[in-house]
Amino acid sequence: EGEMGEIAMKLPLPPGFMSTLYNDDDRYIKAYLTKFPGYYCAGDSGFKDHNGYLHIMARSDDVMNVAGHRLSTGLLEEACAVHPEVVECAIV
Secondary structure (H helix, E strand, O other): OOOOEEEEEEOOOOOOOOOOOOOOHHHHHHHHHOOOOOEEEEEEEEEEOOOOOEEEEEEOOOEEEEOOEEEEHHHHHHHHHOOOOOOOOOOO
16 A cells, blocks of 8 residues: 555456557567566556545556666656646656
């Protein structure tokens, strides 16, 4: 609760949910089903609040390369958003 982390959904998922990638079953399994066995890894980061609501904050693979450093856009956005005079922000 309240801690940022990767979002994963317990399998099985509904039958109409993404079952593969077009012509690339192996890539689908590697990208979405191997990181957390028994769960679908959404590729998003977020947290659950004290009411049990899930807040999706960023893509976990969304990074910028700046002077050889990999910076997470979600963490940069979070750092800006905690300032008391900031209401909304986006890192693009």
